């Protein structure tokens with residue numbers, strides 16, 4: 001049986017662990033092995049009952065390992081995922097209690113509880129989409145994206161690589177968000193957001209641009 005390794009032992013890592021423990025794959029397709037975290041063994045509390053297995057830089061993936069991404073900061077996430085991919089690591093998607101629409105395709109992204117999507121979406125890899133987010137139909141989401149809980153992405157929204165969408169944000173139909181942009185908590189976005197830009201508020205306004 002394969003062993004799941006959680007990349008990141010912070011809040012998202014602990015959340016991923018709790019979800020993985022009740023996921024339908026647990027004990028059937030895989031068991032949980034522990035965590036990797038670049039900050040060292042002290043990041044994993046004994047109360048979790050799963051060990052710190054090493055640093056992503058030095059850990060050697062084996063053929064019976066699966067990895068899931070649980071790092072919030074996109075730059076750090078991409079750096080560590082790339083390190084492991086370069087050593088042959090295999091990342092998988094987790095979709096506990098999620099309902100993804102017909103013909104929706106997804107890569108090795110972690111979906112929190114009760115995320116749902118409409119039909120014909122394309123969702124990339126190495127992302128983390130937190131619980132109860134609603135994704136409309138025909139939405140495109142790039143790699144390394146982080147979406148907080150209870151966000152709403154209307155139909156035909158297009159999200160670039162490495163974008164962060166904080167909790168409760170809403171994006172209107174057809175909006176495009178450029179690579180590396182940040183959407184503030186609770187923002188209501190009616191216009192396209194350029195790459196590297198931060199927007200907040202309702203209606204969303206730019207507070208930072210490259």
Ligand SMILES: CC(C)(COP(=O)(O)OP(=O)(O)OC[C@H]1O[C@@H](n2cnc3c(N)ncnc32)[C@H](O)[C@@H]1OP(=O)(O)O)[C@@H](O)C(=O)NCCC(=O)NCCS
Pocket residue numbers: 147148149166167182183184185186187198199200201202207
């Ligand atoms: C995107 C975000 C990080 C921007 O924060 P920031 O760049 O540090 O912005 P600042 O705190 O410097 O605020 C700049 C201005 O925008 C306002 N602002 C910041 N975030 C805001 C938000 N989400 N909604 C409305 N206004 C906001 C501030 O009040 C400030 O306004 P002022 O200049 O009139 O005083 C922040 O909006 C956010 O979403 N924080 C949530 C983080 C979080 O909970 N993460 C968990 C992930 S699920």
